[in-house]
Every structure is written in C-alpha cells, then in structure tokens.
Amino acid sequence: MSVYTPLSQPQVETFVAAFPFGELLNYRGIEAGVENTNFFVTTSQGEFVLTIFEQHRHPEVHELVLLAHHLGKAGLQVPAPLEDNQGEWLHTLEGKPAILCRRLPGEHIETPTEAHCYAIGAALAELHQAAQTLAQQRPDDHGLDWAEATLQDLGGDLSSVEKTLLQDEIQWQRDHQNQWQALPSGWIHGDLFHDNALFVAGNAEVGAILDLYHACSSTLLIDVAIVANDWCCDKHGNWLGDKQQALLDGYNSVRPLTPAERDCWNQALRAAALRWWVGRLLIRRKQQRLGAGLSKDPGEYQTKLEKHRQPV
Template sequence: MAVFTEVSEDEARGLAQRLSLGEVLELRGIQGGIENTNYFLTTQQDGRRAEWVLTLFERLTAEQLPFYLHLMKHLAHRGIPVPDPVADQGGDILHTVCGKPAAVVDKLAGRSELAPIAAHCAAVGEMLARMHLAGRDFNRAQPNLRGLAWWNETVPVVLPFLQDAQASLLRSELAFQNHVAASSACAALPRGPVHADLFRDNVMFEDGALTGFFDFYFAGVDTWLFDVAVCLNDWCIDPPTGRHDEARARAFLQAYQRVRPLAAAERRLLPAMLRAGALRFWISRLWDFHLPREAALLQPHDPAHFERVLRERVHEPVAA
C-alpha cells in the first residue's frame, strides 16, 4: 500500500533467493492504503513467471505478526481463498527486509469490485461465513488491536481537531459502545478470528467469481458480528450518502446465514454493531488524516465518509 520504506532491487533479489522464488523481473510499489509498505514482486523460475506481494510492516511488531501470517496459512489450507505466506528453507514465514519485519504472499487473481451489485455481496457473505467457521480451530489468539481499547485511547487524541457537533457525536457514540461492550449480551456473542477490514478493495473477483480475501493485517479475535457489520458498512451502502442499501444487505445476510445462521443475540445487537463498525473507521481515519506519517504514495482516506455512515446508523437502525 503506501511506500514508507524504499526497497532496492538488490534487497529484492536477496529475498527472492532466500525464498527460492527465482529471478526478479520487476519490483513495483503499490499505491493506496496507509499502514504498511507494499510492493508487487514479479519473478521467473524455469521459464515460468509468478507474481507475489511483498509487505514490510511499519507498525506491527515481530511479536504480533505471527498471528496474522499463520491465520492466513491456516485458512488457505482449509480451502479459503486467501494469500498463502511463503516460507524460507527453515520453514519461517516472517522475514526481514531493510531492517523491517516482512512477508511475501502469492498474488490473488482478479481485481476489486468497487461498484458491487447484490451478487457480489452474496459471494462475500457466503465466503465470510465459511472463513469464520474455518477459523474456529485456529490455535493462536490475539485481540482486535483496533477494537474498543484503541478507540478509548485514540478519541482524546483526535477530539481537538473536531468541530463541536462532531466531538459531541464522537463522545456520545464511544460512551454507547462502552456500555454495549460491558453487557452480558455482547459477552455471549460468538467469537473467533475476524478479518475486521473486509472492504471492497480487500476482495478480488475474476469473471464474476470471488477469487479471494486479502490484507489480513487488522485481523484479530473478536465477535463474528463485528466482521459482518464492517462488511455491511462498506459493501451495502450508498457511498456518497452513507445510506443503507436494503437489496445488497439482504443478499449479503441471506448468503452468510445459509452457511452460518446468526444467533438471536446477534440479530438483536446488529444495529449497535453497525454503529461500532462505523465508529471504528471514523476514528482511524481521523487519526490518519490529522496525524499523518510521511510516505511516498500516501493518500489518507476522507474521515467524513464514516461520520456520514455513523450518523445514518444512529438515525436509521437496520434490523437483521
């Protein structure tokens, strides 16, 4: 995504050699995103070309990263179409490039569908449910690092940048989400590994078929309902207004529930969780917008988008 660390061709060749990927043909920085340094890496071995994604982690630590990488490998081995991290000869899937922790994964086929119709939303819903069930026996645990604790830490940092009406909304919604999180109903929600960032640009399609989920570096153990809410807030809204799109949401939820029906408690808490998903991304976009880091190709997202989504979710609750 954004390029914070410049990787030389010599560094890329050395990495490709260590991972037995063959000759490096091209190394190209990827524009978009704001968390990590990403490159497309093209190699050739025995006359065959292959494409990979090289990620250098700018915020996540070597202690945190095994959760994400092993989760992807776990899901890939259970038939979920996700990038599979490449191991070196010693079996390690976490590497070091330019002094930063790094990973190389296979590049998924296809492209992102940025103007989805109901059929795309249904495909995402079905695969998300399959992913949740496939992760039930994953043997590592790590909390959602952009969950409630992070919201409570970050809101005081971004409040000085806001107008009074925005600050009032942010404070009141954070108080509401702390109340929900402390409830017995929330504690009883089904949990497991979640993607937590499954936006339109993190899913690939080819010839109308879903070919994969990627960018798992916000994943963590959280309620599956939070993952559902994050998807509904991106795949099933009108972006200019933030308004709910009933047809796409119905397609998503019906497809999800054909694989994993929502529990009664999940249905009751969906309106609150939709607000939580909007709050999470409003906070992070405010943080990235007002407190940016220097990076080549960096393009912070507009925080006003998720302010609109949150206001819609507060004033027009959606039932499951």
C-alpha cells in the same frame, strides 16, 4: 515508486532457490504498495508475490501473518506465506522480514453488485469458521477503550458536534456491552472493504481476500457490519437495493447468525461505523499536521453512524 528495498536478480534467484517452485524467470517491483516493498515473481512453476516488511520486526510479522498462514493451510484464498524446502515461511532479506505468497486470481471491483455481496458474505463466514481452530488470539486494539482514549487525545481537533456525537455513541455502546460481549466471537478480518477483495473476471466468484494485517479477536458480527457499511450503502448510509440482504444471505448460507446476533445487527452497524470514523479522525489529524491532502473523509462514517442511530 513504492519499492523501498530494491533487490538484485542474484538476490531474488537465491531466495527463490530455497523453495520448491522451480527457477526464477523474472521479477518486477509493484508500485502500488504503501507500507511494504512488494515484487511480482515468476518462476518456472507459477507466479508469486514477494513482500518485504519495512516497518515491522520478525516477531511482529509472525503475529501479523499468523492468521493468513492458518487460513492458507485450510485452503482459503488469502495471501498465505509459503513454506520453503525446510518448512520455514518467515525469511530475511536485507535484514528485514520477508514472505513469499502465491499471486492470487481476480481483480478489484469498483461497484459491488448484489451477487458480489452474497459471495463476499459467504467467503467471510468461511473465514470465520476456518479461523476458529487457530488457538492463538490477538487482542482487538480498536474497541471502546481505544475510541474513548482517542476522543480524549484528539481534544481540540474535534468540532463540538463531533465531540458530542462521539461521547454519546461511546456511552450508548458501553450501556449495551453485556449483550454485545455474549455474542459469538473469534478471529475477524477487521478491514474487509471492497478494495481488499479480488473477484474472478466476468462473474461474482471471490478470487481472494487480501490484507489480513488488521485481523484480531473480536465479535464476529462487527466484521459483517464493516462489510455492510462499505459494500452495501452509499456514502450517506442509504442502503443500495438488496445488497445488505444479499450479504446477510451469503453469510447465513455458511454460518447462520444466531437470534442474538440478528437482534444486535443495528448495534453492530453502529459499532463498525464508530470504529472507522474514529480511525479516520486519527488519519485526518496526522495528514493535517503533515500538510497532506485528506485521503479518507471521516465525515463519511460520521454520516453513516448518524444514519444507523435514527429510529427504524
């Protein structure tokens, strides 16, 4: 059970009454949450999701949800916080930050098809374009400096093979930073794995893009590469059919990649694999110290990085 902050019906009724969405009909806790408390809320005018943030204060949540609010205003299908009758979208329940979003259509897919890859490519490009008008920026905390600091921090937790590969890849990426930093940049999703998207049942229409909490300002191309590394290849980094091309075709249909971006595609795949390999190494250490089972295998992204490093 992942309802860390239970709410009574009168509390939810009072909360919903501040919005122009009719009367509360019912609500129930969502057990799938990991960090936050979530409720499905049904009113006389629709279905919503109420989120209570358990680990962040109001200023942090305002920053985390800023992009979603902006994209929602632009008409994109994202979990955007809704404004109440006073125009406020960040609220307080039990002393914790809370937001209300519409329940978005669609379902998760286990195995993306080429049609799914094309659709998510186009949707990601739409997100990148819509985010360009958001003046505020959020620094990318998972760049090369972070990777290098993590390498030093992990120390003895790494095998000699892991350590050597990390050192070599970080240096290679640094040696190519001039061309990388010249590429188009802006807000990226940063975590668009296939379980962070919903598709309308029976077709490849994107119902929603979820989990924008990792969004930041970075090179746009790495966002496309993050998708490619998860949606378009197997765990060994082997491309599956024409999924990679379908993803790129979908993206290009909305925001054509520049010649410089096309030239840097392999570098982007390597940078994205490095980013998630390092992240999973940190998770592995935390879980080992807690005596917990390994939820995400770092070796998958080590293998994908090694695959991308091979001469074409």
